[in-house]
Amino acid sequence: MIARGPGLSIFWQTLLLLLASIAVVFVVTVALFVWSPPPRPDFNSLSDIAEALSGRRIPRERSWKVLVVPRDEGRHLQLRPERPDFEERQRERRLSVVEHPAPPVPDRDMVSSPAFSIRLADRIGVPVDDVRLYFEPDQSSNLPFRTRGDRRVIVRRGEPLFFDTVVAGLRTESGWRVVRTPPRAWIAPWQKRALMLFGISLLVVIPFAWFFARALAKPIRRIADAADRMGANPQAPLITEEGPAELRVTAHALNRMQQRLSAYLTERTNMIGAIAHDLRTPLARIAFRIETAPDEMREKVQGDIEQMRAMIAATISFVRATGTVNRIEPVALDRLLGDLAAAEEEVGRPVALGPVEPVEVDGDPMALRRLFQNLVDNGVAYGGGVEIAVARHGDEAEIRISDRGPGLPERQLEAMFQPFERGEPSRNRATGGIGLGLSIARAIAQEHGGSLVLANRIGGGLEAICRLPIRS
Template sequence: MIRRLGRLPIFWATLLLLLASLVASQAMTVAMFVLFDPPRPDFNRLSDIADALAGRDHERGGRERALSVTRQPAAPVPDADMTSDPRFTGMLAARIGVPRDRVLLYFEPDQRADLPQRRRARRLVPMRRGEPLFFDTLVAAMETDGGWRVVRTPPAPLLAAWQRRMILWFALCALMLVPFAWVFARLLTRPISRFAAAADRMGHDPLSPSVPEEGPAELRVTAHALNRMQDRLAAYVAERTAMMGAIAHDLRTPLARIAFRIEAAPEPVRDKVQEDIEQMRAMIAATIGFVRGSTRAGDIRPMSLDTLVRRMADAEQEVGRPVRLDAVRPVTIAGDPVALERLVQNLIDNGVAYGGGVTLSLSAETGEAVLTVADRGPGLAPDRIEHVFQPFVRGDPSRNRDTGGIGLGLTIARSIVQDHGGTLILRNRDGGGLKAVCRLPTTYTDDPHVKKAGDQR
């Protein structure tokens, strides 16, 4: 049932959520009217007023506006909208047991002007078993020795008890609707999140798995169109990559013939041509390696990155290359050992070629392994740092193969890092030199749509 709701169009899913919320809120409202008693008007009996004036205890009876008793030297002045009735004043004096002229009683009459004064008072102050009930604000006073004893109805609270109960009930209704709203929102947003993640992966790797065609109808249509575009893009990239590899491969034969025929040439000419042939062969080998590395998925498994770094540094030192280790922390990641070895080797070769030597360090941050390869060479101009990651772009503008290289080392290194879900940046060091900072994730998602070890498109 929930899966069917998740496949509804966004319009109908949203409308269904609104209708369900409306029905639930109306059901809660009906239940409130059925289960709760109607609010009772707050009132004070004439006997309560008499007890308060006489100093006797009087029952509050669950009423919110209990009478307050004060003393003052002069008789109280009623509000402008208050009135008095001699009959009720006399009844109050009789209950207290004092003369009529020592008692005052004022109350708010009914505001409808089409009724006579006495009838208005009777509507507002109904008789119950011979005792008047006062529902509105009143002021009563009794003259005593040295002043007046005054009884007043305190101001009405901002929210009555029944209003507070209503607010609490509506808050509980809203809390009960939260789980249903969360389920509907989850049904709508989960496919969108997966779609966004898959689209982002496709932007980095055209050979990544297809976008899952799931969720609301509009999203399925969009995912289908994006998958068709990805297929066309992948076919285009594969065609161009295959053509590049075929051209590089086929160039080996004419180069071999040129090398054979140049043997008969004079020695100065032969040496220069042989040097050019070797450079072309190196470029062809690098191109073929780049093409193969961009189209093959490696075997991704848990591996100790610190062991790999130490082993490669030891191997470089054995052959006399200026490579040394700094702090190397134990870090385990999920990766392709062959590809990561090529990554580290390319960074070392780049640093040795341009900086005269490198220092390797490895640390662990939150969810990431940070590999740093630093040198003390001339560095790079800030506007050329990103430029050197492009294929066949070299840090040394000269055409010397020994110092300029082929121009694919950093391109291949960044491609390997991105295939592992990480980042590779270059940064100039304080005091001179360049630093390559490689960040690789130490944890991988369990999303079944993310490419796993050995996945092939």
């Protein structure tokens, strides 16, 4: 068990990230109020409408103040407008001008004012019957609810200001010249600035959130991988206790559970091995005492005794083979399987080597050789011969040992890995073993962090598929 230094708990890490995010948003909000100019309501004055209809500059009323301007030869008086004209600011909703054969028609909720129409006709210098002026009440579209009560227009220094849609027309020789306020933009410029600043704040927070999520997910992923390895092999290395406090507590609890599970399995395995070993003595006495029995009875009893001895030997071998992977080193599977196939061919067994990719795994060479030897023995015994192939699939090596035998029913494939389970139901030694070869093979594969399954081949036959993690 490896324990790292204490770290902040998930609660405090999450709280700090939340406080940092709030601080960033607060700074951006303050910057938005301090450095960004406040949005000014856009409007069109009566003079703007008159200029758009007439196509010429309309004189406007101005208030003036006296400024004293110093010069080299003395003081001079200069008149300057007290405030800049309304039209000098940058407009967001400039009036559009079109020629139309008919007079303008007001939109819904638009009203008209005779006083404003008279003033507009005076500004242009035409009869009042030659102009039309319709407008929405002062900012009615921005109110939370519409009212039919007091409909007013803001008048500043004698100049009516229209903040909402305005439609005006001027009779000309060819028809009517119509001006209209264009529709408001879906996002105003000041809203774009605010969204941009909040987007910048989001980009500032994202890296911190990413690092936090990565730092939190990394130990969780390691715990999940270690728990998966522990489920396959109780002798797997313990989990490193690191990360936030909650994850270190979880890793410690899993390590204690793994230690208890490993001790329990070791005790059970040793007990089974001891029982199997102790059964040899009474079997030897039975074999000695049966020597005086009649020949017919002696041969039958001797056959049972030999079968029991084989089962005991296989059980002891199974106990010794599981949980004993202690030497871990790089193993070249292509070389190991090539040597195994060559050794089988030397003794005349039908074992062929198919396509084999060079691949290395971490493991015990003797245990892995026993794993593949058991699979080859099963394939030769029940399928008449095998073919060995190795391929890479992502970060795993896939070893296929295939035969052309009769195969097995699908429901029986997983049951073959149970101890003492045989595809051939009789216990005759001449037709196979006692049913521990596949159990031992799967145990070795799991102890190496891999898996072993059986599958029927297309066209007939059975194949054992073993997957082992490739060496980093």
